Amino acid sequence: MNEILELAEKLVKQQNLTDRELYRLIEERDEETGKYLEEQAGKMRRLYYGNQIYIRGLIEFTNYCKNDCYYCGIRCSNRKAERYRLSREEILSCCKQGYELGFRTFVLQGGEDLWYDDERLCDIVRTIRNGFPDCAITLSCGERSRESYQALFDAGANRYLLRHETADEVHYRRLHPAGMSFSHRMACLRQLKEIGYQVGCGFMVGTPGQTIEHLVRELRFLQSFRPHMVGIGPFLPHRDTPFREEAGGTAELTLYMLSLIRLLLPKVLLPATTALGTAAGDGRERGILAGANVVMPNLSPVSVRKKYMLYDDKICTGEESAQCVGCLSRRIASVGCEIAVSRGDSLMQ
Numbered sequence: 001m002n003e004i005l006e007l008a009e010k011l012v013k014q015q016n017l018t019d020r021e022l023y024r025l026i027e028e029r030d031e032e033t034g035k036y037l038e039e040q041a042g043k044m045r046r047l048y049y050g051n052q053i054y055i056r057g058l059i060e061f062t063n064y065c066k067n068d069c070y071y072c073g074i075r076c077s078n079r080k081a082e083r084y085r086l087s088r089e090e091i092l093s094c095c096k097q098g099y100e101l102g103f104r105t106f107v108l109q110g111g112e113d114l115w116y117d118d119e120r121l122c123d124i125v126r127t128i129r130n131g132f133p134d135c136a137i138t139l140s141c142g143e144r145s146r147e148s149y150q151a152l153f154d155a156g157a158n159r160y161l162l163r164h165e166t167a168d169e170v171h172y173r174r175l176h177p178a179g180m181s182f183s184h185r186m187a188c189l190r191q192l193k194e195i196g197y198q199v200g201c202g203f204m205v206g207t208p209g210q211t212i213e214h215l216v217r218e219l220r221f222l223q224s225f226r227p228h229m230v231g232i233g234p235f236l237p238h239r240d241t242p243f244r245e246e247a248g249g250t251a252e253l254t255l256y257m258l259s260l261i262r263l264l265l266p267k268v269l270l271p272a273t274t275a276l277g278t279a280a281g282d283g284r285e286r287g288i289l290a291g292a293n294v295v296m297p298n299l300s301p302v303s304v305r306k307k308y309m310l311y312d313d314k315i316c317t318g319e320e321s322a323q324c325v326g327c328l329s330r331r332i333a334s335v336g337c338e339i340a341v342s343r344g345d346s347l348m349q
């Protein structure tokens with residue numbers, strides 16, 4: 001009898017395992033166990049979300065960034081990155097197009113760009129809030145002060161995505177330069193929750209130095225923090241970063257982690273990310289099969305998409321990608337699901 005498969009069955013029955021058991025479940029994973037976990041995670045997704053996949057329109061509004069994360073293509077030291085900012089009108093026009101395509105959530109993501117101070121960013125949020133009262137506004141623009149998070153919330157933002165990147169402080173230092181602090185990032189996540197945002201955190205799979213112990217720690221952190229959403233994707237190297245020679249994370253391990261997260265946090269919102277779709281051509285479809293229930297197509301103007309290059313070969317950045325929704329809805333239909341036209345708020349308490 002397959003001992004690892006037995007551990008997986010125990011996880012499904014008890015909705016938990018010991019650290020040692022989780023470690024073995026990841027370290028000694030095999031195809032049979034992966035298949036089983038995928039089936040069970042798919043069942044869990046259907047139980048809470050049926051065959052509905054939520055879409056979030058991603059607007060990459062700036063690639064200026066004051067940070068210098070070793071993995072990221074838009075880090076400030078990358079002199080080759082061609083920088084851009086979208087104006088309030090350009091952002092609004094992305095929302096308008098998105099609304100017509102059925103989007104009811106807009107995600108404003110960008111580097112940490114101080115040009116968007118509270119006054120400018122609140123003005124943008126307020127304008128979207130007034131123009132699209134039935135939509136959710138998600139921000140994903142890094143670490144800001146508590147006062148800033150509060151002001152943006154008061155201006156009408158509902159959700160905030162801030163991946164913690166790794167739940168291990170020592171590993172965090174391997175991925176970020178001195179000056180950046182694990183405890184500050186974690187403090188931001190707590191503040192966002194206290195203010196009343198629906199909060200998304202998350203990590204990359206396969207970053208340099210990541211061990212199975214780290215992955216166990218990720219799962220434990222998610223269980224204790226209880227985010228509304230968890231964004232994970234494989235680390236993929238970018239040619240103009242210090243990690244250019246490092247191996248990327250695999251779609252296989254990412255899919256396995258997606259299933260584990262769905263089983264440990266059954267109601268969480270779980271995106272099948274662009275990085276997963278880049279690591280494998282059918283990555284997002286397989287992500288949905290493994291328990292994901294969100295996709296975040298790109299709504300940025302096609303003219304800037306190649307400039308928001310976090311890692312090499314990012315998909316959906318060419319001219320053809322203007323029709324992301326059509327392509328995605330076919331992909332989603334191919335795994336027996338459909339796009340929901342709704343805000344898709346989290347079921348997490």
Ligand code: SAH
Binds near residue numbers: 071111234237311
């Ligand atoms: N500045 C914002 C948004 C960052 S970009 C913030 O700090 O939250 C969004 C996410 O892309 C990051 O959180 C990171 O997890 C992911 N990312 C960055 N570089 C990557 C790479 N090389 N491979 C895979 N994912 C990457």
